[in-house]
Amino acid sequence: MDPTAIGVIGLGTMGIGIVQVFASAGYQVLATDSQAPACASANHRLAAALASRVQAGKLTETDSIAILSRVRVVDGPARMAPVALAIEAVVEDLPVKRAIFSALERVIAPDSILASNTSSLPIAQMAEGLACPGRLVGLHFFNPAPAMKLVELVAHADTAPWVLPQVRALMKPVGKTLIDCPDRPGFIVNRCARPFYGEALALLEEGRSAAAMDAAMLAAGYRLGPFSLIDLVGADINLAATEGLNRAMGGHPRYHVFAALRAQAASGNLGRKTGKGFVFPD
Numbered sequence: 001m002d003p004t005a006i007g008v009i010g011l012g013t014m015g016i017g018i019v020q021v022f023a024s025a026g027y028q029v030l031a032t033d034s035q036a037p038a039c040a041s042a043n044h045r046l047a048a049a050l051a052s053r054v055q056a057g058k059l060t061e062t063d064s065i066a067i068l069s070r071v072r073v074v075d076g077p078a079r080m081a082p083v084a085l086a087i088e089a090v091v092e093d094l095p096v097k098r099a100i101f102s103a104l105e106r107v108i109a110p111d112s113i114l115a116s117n118t119s120s121l122p123i124a125q126m127a128e129g130l131a132c133p134g135r136l137v138g139l140h141f142f143n144p145a146p147a148m149k150l151v152e153l154v155a156h157a158d159t160a161p162w163v164l165p166q167v168r169a170l171m172k173p174v175g176k177t178l179i180d181c182p183d184r185p186g187f188i189v190n191r192c193a194r195p196f197y198g199e200a201l202a203l204l205e206e207g208r209s210a211a212a213m214d215a216a217m218l219a220a221g222y223r224l225g226p227f228s229l230i231d232l233v234g235a236d237i238n239l240a241a242t243e244g245l246n247r248a249m250g251g252h253p254r255y256h257v258f259a260a261l262r263a264q265a266a267s268g269n270l271g272r273k274t275g276k277g278f279v280f281p282d
């Protein structure tokens with residue numbers, strides 16, 4: 001196992017940001033996605049993100065080149081044998097995530113760690129069926145991963161005692177704020193955020209305008225209104241997280257899945273990643 005190597009599986013909104021975070025902290029990053037276009041565009045997307053930091057005077061050209069040189073796109077989890085930590089950031093779907101972890105645990109060293117960036121799925125359920133469930137944790141980055149300080153760290157009931165100190169040590173150079181969270185649906189932030197989205201979606205269904213609500217929340221001191229936040233996260237991802245919490249909480253009305261959110265996800269206007277959302281790009 002190479003303590004300087006990190007694996008990232010899934011190179012969408014979150015995955016590419018997580019690649020940037022670890023490569024910027026000096027790690028060698030092996031990155032992969034099941035979709036060829038996501039793999040093919042990964043270096044270009046990362047270069048574009050770094051170029052805007054260079055332009056803003058937050059990064060030197062030399063450092064940007066060094067960061068890019070530390071990232072290698074590989075053709076699947078089977079190529080991740082050397083990594084000390086493998087993080088998945090694929091679709092919010094339990095069987096898909098489980099399949100990735102079982103592929104990873106066949107190749108990585110016994111003292112390497114598996115982590116999920118899930119927003120809402122219980123880590124204990126994800127660990128079921130693994131040969132070594134004790135080395136799986138939740139490592140929940142926020143969007144955009146390079147900018148957001150918080151990472152929720154989630155152990156489950158059977159997490160092995162050596163795992164959390166090792167994760168903390170690996171995360172130290174990254175410079176994020178790690179907060180221990182319970183393995184409860186939505187952990188802390190997504191659980192607290194559900195009623196925020198829910199009340200806004202209820203008002204939308206009552207005929208209020210999304211833009212007016214976002215403007216009100218901004219003027220009230222929030223950094224982003226609920227609809228700008230859904231556009232940032234992706235309506236599909238927000239829907240999957242809400243459905244996950246709703247199921248896990250026995251259909252409690254606090255985690256109601258609003259028709260307006262379902263319709264938005266079904267429309268394909270998912271927010272920033274598709275170029276149009278509830279309020280994006282206005």
Ligand code: NAD
Nearest residue numbers: 010011012013014033034035089090091092118119143233
């Ligand atoms: P996304 O849709 O932008 O990207 C998902 C990527 O995973 C895609 O590139 C897809 O091709 C890839 N993928 C799908 N199945 C795969 C497989 N079997 N193997 C390899 N790659 C596969 O999604 P996202 O917004 O980046 O979310 C990813 C995860 O991060 C989800 O679990 C989500 O809940 C969580 N998350 C999302 C946000 C957010 O704001 N979007 C924030 C925190 C956590």
